Amino acid sequence: MAKDQKVIIVGAGLVGSLWAILMARRGYQVSVYERRGDMRSAGFIGGRSINLAMSDRGWKALEKAGVSEKIKAVAIPMYGRMMHSEQGQLTFQPYGKEGQAIYSVSRGGLNLELLRIGSQFDNLRYYFNHPCKSVDFRQKTIKFEDKIAQKKVEASADLIFGADGAFSAVRSSLQRLPRFNYAQNYLDYGYKELHIPPGPEGQHLIEKKALHIWPRGRFMLIALPNPDGSFTCTLFLPYEGHEAFEKLQTDQDIEAFFVKHFPDALALMPTLLENFHQNPTGNLVTIRCNPWHFEDQVLLIGDASHAIVPFYGQGMNSGFEDCTILDEMMDDYQEDWSKIVPDFSQQRVKDANAIADLALRNFVEMRDLVADPKFLLRKKIASHLQDLHPGKFLPVYSMVTFSHLPYNKALSASQAQDQLFEHILALDGIENNWKNNPEVERIFLQWLKEQ
Ligand SMILES: Cc1cc2nc3c(=O)[nH]c(=O)nc-3n(C[C@H](O)[C@H](O)[C@H](O)COP(=O)(O)OP(=O)(O)OC[C@H]3O[C@@H](n4cnc5c(N)ncnc54)[C@H](O)[C@@H]3O)c2cc1C
Known part of the structure; x- marks a missing residue:
């Protein structure tokens, strides 16, 4: 493909903004369309986990994009799980061999850094406030809404990547094509983010270099460290049942639940009630589909093709690995997209299904077996x-x-x-x-x- 050819990436989340850098480095004319406003000026509006666990697959892709050093400098290594029993006893379980760690990384910080690096390329352009509405596969065009100008716009490209997350508009258009397989499964669990602030000297109040877990059989609380001395905690709990979100309505319900199950964490959470009421309860979904492409022209990557539950910490890592594999395929196939697109789609689906299964299993391991x-x-x-x-x-x-x-x-x-x-x-x-x-x-x- 001649390098003046046009590429559209839908979604400037973690995977879309990384993929844009790798394509721009190769000299393609890249346009990225994002539903949200420009995070570089408006700040990061997440809606999902504040921090994420990055592991080797993610780092490899960041190295390719030349950003790993910068991100690693502010990432916090977590060398193992620190389990908190109901009696407050601590047990440390290393993740791997000495020196091996997963890293707590800020979702917003990482996304912003990827956008900043992308904006240094003359051949990469971002269009914020442009939600994708649909794709016309025959005409090779995409319809967007320009939310600022309040008008509809249409764009065309030689290659289109759908990196628009679990509820992808590009995938919705693919779903209308014959023989497109699609499955979406929600867990009966939701999650809520909570907060442990730093100590008076800005220090971490529990072990900094570990991922903390309070395993309680059917549910659990986890905490990942942040560079400012705080921890972001996530409570994973069934929606319905004896001990469930539906039973935690009043301040008394919430406090009694934490006193009973997480007394040591409660002592570190002065804003528990405020956080609990203000933060939304998030859903946990697994999305599988197949094929991920249309001819040699449209390809889904990241959560758009394979959204998984977060219990192996591999959602972003697997999306970043999509980028690594595609980048390597560009070398192997001399950038012949008529081979890359169908081959990638065909070989990667089984890996995505495998990590989806492993992530579901790891939920049982984390909430129950680790104890x-x-x-x-x-x-x-x-x-x-x-x-x-x-x-x-x-x-x-x-x-x-x-x-x-x-x-x-x-x-x-x-x-x-x-x-x-x-x-x-x-x-x-x-x-x-x-x-x-x-x-x-x-x-x-x-x-x-x-x-
Ligand atoms: C609670 C929780 C914890 C997690 N923890 C981890 C972890 O520790 N490690 C890990 O590897 N993964 C983790 N994940 C998974 C990770 O968040 C996702 O896999 C990752 O964000 C996927 O990146 P993405 O770019 O494919 O999609 P997204 O991050 O969802 O980005 C999609 C982008 O597309 C934009 N968009 C959506 N629709 C449109 C549209 N119609 N038009 C234009 N733009 C659109 C969105 O605004 C967004 O910017 C976690 C997920 C959750 C829910």
């Missing part, structure tokens, strides 16, 4: 096997978070590793005799042979 001694034992044995057999055994969490292995490989490995640990954990007295246990070694080597 289970058997689960903690499994983690310890897994880490031990990884040390004993480097390169031969990688725990699934590390595959997803600290590697670039396709997600569908991690999903298959998770099923295989479940079988391995079923055998190991069934050994008599395993709790007290798992290190250098010849029976563990025998089961492991047998399992390895079968893989």
Whole structure:
């Protein structure tokens, strides 16, 4: 494709603004249309999590765009989970090997930085306050509304990317085409963001370099650190039932619930009631669709094609990985989009479905299993096997978070590793005799042979 050819990206969220930089670097004429106002002047209006966990897949894409150093300088490493029991006991569980961490990153800060870098390209133009209304695939045109001028506008391009999030307008137009598969599933849970302010000296009041979890079986509270000494907490709770959002209506209901389940967190939350009433209750949705493209001209990326629940911290990371893979395909296929678009759509769907499944499973792990001694034992044995057999055994969490292995490989490995640990954990007295246990070694080597 000659570099004077036009590209439209719908959505200047995390994935759209990163993808715009990578396309502009290659010399394409890039126009980005965003529904919201310009965050560079109006500030970031989020509506969703204030901070996010960034892991290796996300960092790789940011490196490609030349922004990783700047973002890492203000990101906070979280080396493991800090579990808070109902009695206030703390247990730390490392995420990976020494030095491996996921990073707490500001959603608004990251989005703004990507926009600032994008605006340095002469061949990249942003159109804010321009919601996409529909795509006409035959005419290769997109209809937008210019909210400032209050008029309809139409634009055309050789390539169109739908990066307009979970409720994508580009995808809505694709849905009207024959043989487009689409599924949307909501969890019966909602989430609410809460706040732990910094201490009097601006310090973090609980361990800074950890992701905090208060696992309570059917529900949980988590907290991620911010650079100003505060924590952003998120309560994940069923909408209906005995302990549920519907039961937390009055100040007394909310306080009694926190006194019962999260007393140590409550002591750090002077604005709990205010936050609880003011902040909306968010939904948790998984969206799967297929194909992600129309001919060689329209392609969905990020949440527009694969929105997942946040329990593996992989939504943004997987969207950024879309950008990495597409960028690599541009080299492999000499920028022949008639090959890249259908190939990407075809090979990536299975990975997106795999991380959607893994994210749903991780919800059970986070809210329930992390407090289970058997689960903690499994983690310890897994880490031990990884040390004993480097390169031969990688725990699934590390595959997803600290590697670039396709997600569908991690999903298959998770099923295989479940079988391995079923055998190991069934050994008599395993709790007290798992290190250098010849029976563990025998089961492991047998399992390895079968893989
Ligand atoms: C509570 C919560 C916590 C999360 N935590 C993590 C985490 O720790 N780690 C992680 O990796 N992921 C996390 N995620 C997922 C992550 O937020 C998403 O995967 C990520 O934001 C997807 O980026 P995106 O650019 O594809 O979509 P979005 O961020 O939704 O951006 C889409 C953009 O398109 C714009 N837009 C929408 N409609 C139109 C239209 N019609 N026309 C023009 N523009 C439009 C929107 O205004 C927006 O700017 C979390 C999600 C939630 C809900």
